[in-house]
Amino acid sequence: MLLLVLFSASVATARPLHVIQERGVLSLCAHANALPFASKNADPPGFQIEIARALARELGVALEVEWVTTGYQFRSVDCDIVLDTIGVAEAQAERRLLLSRPYQRSGVGLALPPRRADVTTFDNLVGHRVAVQVGSLAAMLLGRRGVRTVPFGFEEEMLDAVIGGRVEAAAVSPASAEYWNAIHRETPLRFVNAYESEPELSWDLTVGLRRADGALRDAIDRAIERLGTEGTIGAIYARYGIGYRPPRSR
Amino acid sequence: MKPIGALVSMIGLAVVAVGLAACSMAQGTSGTEAKAAMSDTTGNDWMTYHGNYNSWHYSPLSTIDSSNVKRLRVAWVHHPGRSTRGLQSMPLAADGVLYYTGSYSRVWALDGVTGQPLWSYFPKLNDDLVAKQTHSPYTRGIALGHGKIFVGTVDGRLIALDQKTGQPAWDTKLLNSEKLTVGFTGAPLVVKDKVIIGSQGGEWPWRGPIFAVDANSGRKLWEFFTVAGTEEAKKTWGNDSWQTGGGGGWMAGGYDAETNTVWWGTGNPAPLYDWAGADWKTAGPRPGDNLYTTSVIALDPDSGKLKFYHQELPHDAWDFDSAVGEFVMIDRDGKKLVVHPNKGGHVFVYDRKDAKVVNVWPLVKHINFVKGIDPKTGELIGRRDLALGKHQNLCPAIAGGMSWNSGAYSPKTGLYYKIGQEWCMDLEVIKTTPITEPQAQLDIGANFKLRNPEGDKAHGHISARDPVTGAKKWEVMFPEPPLASLLATGGNLVFVPDPRGWLRAYNATTGEQLWSHNNGLGHNGGIISYGAKGKQYIAVATGWGSLVGDEFAELFGEPFKSMPKDSGALVVFTVD
Numbered sequence: 001m002l003l004l005v006l007f008s009a010s011v012a013t014a015r016p017l018h019v020i021q022e023r024g025v026l027s028l029c030a031h032a033n034a035l036p037f038a039s040k041n042a043d044p045p046g047f048q049i050e051i052a053r054a055l056a057r058e059l060g061v062a063l064e065v066e067w068v069t070t071g072y073q074f075r076s077v078d079c080d081i082v083l084d085t086i087g088v089a090e091a092q093a094e095r096r097l098l099l100s101r102p103y104q105r106s107g108v109g110l111a112l113p114p115r116r117a118d119v120t121t122f123d124n125l126v127g128h129r130v131a132v133q134v135g136s137l138a139a140m141l142l143g144r145r146g147v148r149t150v151p152f153g154f155e156e157e158m159l160d161a162v163i164g165g166r167v168e169a170a171a172v173s174p175a176s177a178e179y180w181n182a183i184h185r186e187t188p189l190r191f192v193n194a195y196e197s198e199p200e201l202s203w204d205l206t207v208g209l210r211r212a213d214g215a216l217r218d219a220i221d222r223a224i225e226r227l228g229t230e231g232t233i234g235a236i237y238a239r240y241g242i243g244y245r246p247p248r249s250r
Numbered sequence: 251m252k253p254i255g256a257l258v259s260m261i262g263l264a265v266v267a268v269g270l271a272a273c274s275m276a277q278g279t280s281g282t283e284a285k286a287a288m289s290d291t292t293g294n295d296w297m298t299y300h301g302n303y304n305s306w307h308y309s310p311l312s313t314i315d316s317s318n319v320k321r322l323r324v325a326w327v328h329h330p331g332r333s334t335r336g337l338q339s340m341p342l343a344a345d346g347v348l349y350y351t352g353s354y355s356r357v358w359a360l361d362g363v364t365g366q367p368l369w370s371y372f373p374k375l376n377d378d379l380v381a382k383q384t385h386s387p388y389t390r391g392i393a394l395g396h397g398k399i400f401v402g403t404v405d406g407r408l409i410a411l412d413q414k415t416g417q418p419a420w421d422t423k424l425l426n427s428e429k430l431t432v433g434f435t436g437a438p439l440v441v442k443d444k445v446i447i448g449s450q451g452g453e454w455p456w457r458g459p460i461f462a463v464d465a466n467s468g469r470k471l472w473e474f475f476t477v478a479g480t481e482e483a484k485k486t487w488g489n490d491s492w493q494t495g496g497g498g499g500w501m502a503g504g505y506d507a508e509t510n511t512v513w514w515g516t517g518n519p520a521p522l523y524d525w526a527g528a529d530w531k532t533a534g535p536r537p538g539d540n541l542y543t544t545s546v547i548a549l550d551p552d553s554g555k556l557k558f559y560h561q562e563l564p565h566d567a568w569d570f571d572s573a574v575g576e577f578v579m580i581d582r583d584g585k586k587l588v589v590h591p592n593k594g595g596h597v598f599v600y601d602r603k604d605a606k607v608v609n610v611w612p613l614v615k616h617i618n619f620v621k622g623i624d625p626k627t628g629e630l631i632g633r634r635d636l637a638l639g640k641h642q643n644l645c646p647a648i649a650g651g652m653s654w655n656s657g658a659y660s661p662k663t664g665l666y667y668k669i670g671q672e673w674c675m676d677l678e679v680i681k682t683t684p685i686t687e688p689q690a691q692l693d694i695g696a697n698f699k700l701r702n703p704e705g706d707k708a709h710g711h712i713s714a715r716d717p718v719t720g721a722k723k724w725e726v727m728f729p730e731p732p733l734a735s736l737l738a739t740g741g742n743l744v745f746v747p748d749p750r751g752w753l754r755a756y757n758a759t760t761g762e763q764l765w766s767h768n769n770g771l772g773h774n775g776g777i778i779s780y781g782a783k784g785k786q787y788i789a790v791a792t793g794w795g796s797l798v799g800d801e802f803a804e805l806f807g808e809p810f811k812s813m814p815k816d817s818g819a820l821v822v823f824t825v826d
Contacts, residue, residue, distance in 0.1 A: 032378060040378075055492075068382060081356075134455045134494040136523035139535050140638070151494045151521075152537060153455030154429075 029079035034242040036179040058223035075213035085208030102247035103202030107195025131158035131170035182241025204247035254672030299437035309779035313786040315741030326365030336793030336819030340776025362782035368461030369416030373389030388673035391437025402434025420468030451498015452814035496520030505575030515572040527637030559791030570594035595651020614651035647675035649685035658738035666717035673708040724761030734773035747773030793818020
């Protein structure tokens with residue numbers, strides 16, 4: 001089955017800060033059913049929605065959410081921002097996203113059964129079965145090191161496989177693992193920030209800006225700084241059981 | 251340059267089936283499935299996606315022939331409206347009524363003589379889901395049988411409509427499309443008392459099932475996973491990678507009534523790009539052959555059990571599905587054969603009793619993903635496996651040496667008519683932006699850029715060949731590859747709908763062009779011939795906008811840059 005999506009046909013026209021202010025709306029691209037990240041129907045609606053609302057408030061405009069499933073749809077729905085954009089320029093060049101200042105540290109960590117206190121790095125799992133997201137960079141890097149990577153489509157399924165003993169660990173995001181523990185208090189997992197010793201699996205999260213001008217980026221940067229300093233971002237993450245991790249870069 | 255990567259999702263759901271207007275007419279065709287089984291029909295009807303179980307895309311009707319085809323004129327036109335991504339479907343005809351489906355699984359029954367609508371049915375789809383799908387909202391065909399019309403939906407349902415009234419008879423949810431984002435776009439196939447339909451699959455992290463549903467009740471009877479559908483096949487997916495293996499069977503297959511065997515082609519494995527390179531047997535994201543992806547499989551329609559198979563491309567690393575194309579059943583020198591094109595540009599010829607390879611021949615010139623394929627065994631020679639990094643001039647391009655539309659076979663000439671696509675691509679397997687929920691991991695994807703083959707220009711051709719040996723009788727070149735199905739007729743004609751909007755008729759024996767007409771929009775769907783009230787008709791779907799067609803603007807410029815992708819019509823021709 002062919003999957004081709006055209007990105008190069010046109011350069012998007014700019015939607016600078018003054019246009020957003022005139023419209024009175026900042027639009028966010030988010031997934032409709034992906035808690036703790038975002039949800040169309042759940043309450044609370046996911047930390048991406050809450051952070052975006054706070055950003056819009058800082059800009060003095062309302063938030064409008066465009067529900068998408070894949071990054072391919074960013075252009076077709078014409079949103080202004082995408083949250084949790086990985087702050088790796090090499091990976092984002094294709095999307096032509098401007099990156100804001102970072103607001104959270106993240107990467108690919110390890111979710112383990114609580115009894116596995118002996119595991120602190122990915123290298124401890126060479127030769128063992130570790131759940132990975134299909135097609136992910138983590139799958140490739142760990143596979144090359146001799147970890148027996150078992151692919152899954154969804155992080156929730158990976159964590160469930162750890163609980164069920166079908167794999168010995170799961171290579172997942174901190175947000176997914178910590179949210180799992182928040183809603184499955186009877187079956188908690190041990191989460192290790194294994195990405196901290198893995199440059200290719202660790203990154204800061206930024207706001208991806210589509211078609212922005214420098215003024216919009218500056219305004220978003222100032223908003224992130226304020227929301228981080230006053231504790232708003234940390235409080236939002238806390239509602240989902242997720243820790244606030246200050247970014248490494250600026 | 252275009253990124254590609256693994257794709258998963260979960261979306262909310264709301265599915266309500268709503269039947270629409272019903273009118274009179276359309277004789278219920280009891281025993282239509284029996285008609286479909288006939289290899290030699292009267293020619294008035296076109297009963298299955300591929301015409302009949304022989305998959306010839308051939309009408310024995312001969313009223314329109316080389317002597318009068320110049321007088322072919324438009325009899326009527328039907329506009330379905332809301333034709334997002336064009337009109338990609340193959341119409342069917344029975345007892346003077348023409349049935350077809352447009353985007354969003356909308357179905358029409360039309361008077362075959364006048365085009366007067368008899369009934370229509372617009373299913374209520376999960377709009378939130380449909381708006382987010384990439385391989386959507388086209389529907390490529392329907393099936394007829396047991397007095398019903400059967401249509402799949404992109405939100406994972408198979409629906410039966412009363413053939414006379416268009417009222418829903420049943421509506422069966424088969425796939426969790428809200429989680430997987432994919433559903434059904436291909437036509438179902440009626441076999442005895444069952445309706446068989448294959449799901450989309452390919453890059454999506456599931457197991458690409460093919461289903462059989464009871465034609466009368468809508469009850470699911472069996473499900474065969476094209477990914478690791480047997481315990482033996484699971485062993486060909488290292489590290490349980492079958493869990494996210496892709497596959498699927500997204501185009502209608504064929505049926506050999508003599509051996510009671512359903513033939514189906516399967517999709518490519520996931521993830522598409524395998525950074526293991528030459529070490530794919532033991533390393534990478536899906537170590538092993540990855541059965542039964544990119545294969546032809548033979549299923550027992552009564553049990554859903556696998557009878558035999560042939561994997562055309564073990565461990566497909568190029569997105570060259572076997573899901574494309576037809577299963578052309580022909581008898582030659584006492585042998586019962588089936589001819590099946592593979593997207594990579596080779597045509598496979600099998601023995602119908604066991605899928606043993608009889609011959610393999612290349613339809614297109616520019617192939618370098620393998621150095622060759624052994625014509626006696628089907629074994630790949632000199633694979634070009636892809637690792638992380640840049641790869642230049644891989645041929646054919648990801649759009650394939652052949653696309654999903656069907657060729658045609660004429661028993662009068664003994665020739666097989668098929669479109670070939672000559673193009674290549676540069677690609678780079680890269681780290682790319684995550685596109686998966688929860689959007690917090692980096693993916694491995696690839697950037698593609700379609701290009702001219704070295705020393706040549708990208709183009710297409712129609713050739714007339716011996717279906718068993720591949721020997722070429724004639725060939726017509728096109729500046730861009732046609733992307734629609736072909737039709738052969740008893741009037742010794744071959745009809746070719748082209749991407750610029752021209753429908754042309756050729757002498758089936760010589761390749762001489764005899765007639766042409768501009769329909770005003772590119773063709774990217776089906777074409778049939780049927781008879782009603784003593785006259786022969788040619789019906790062709792117009793409308794541009796498939797995923798492969800999307801590439802034409804960048805590669806070929808106009809008229810594709812300005813060609814609408816949300817329009818289409820069914821245009822019907824006859825001779826007075």
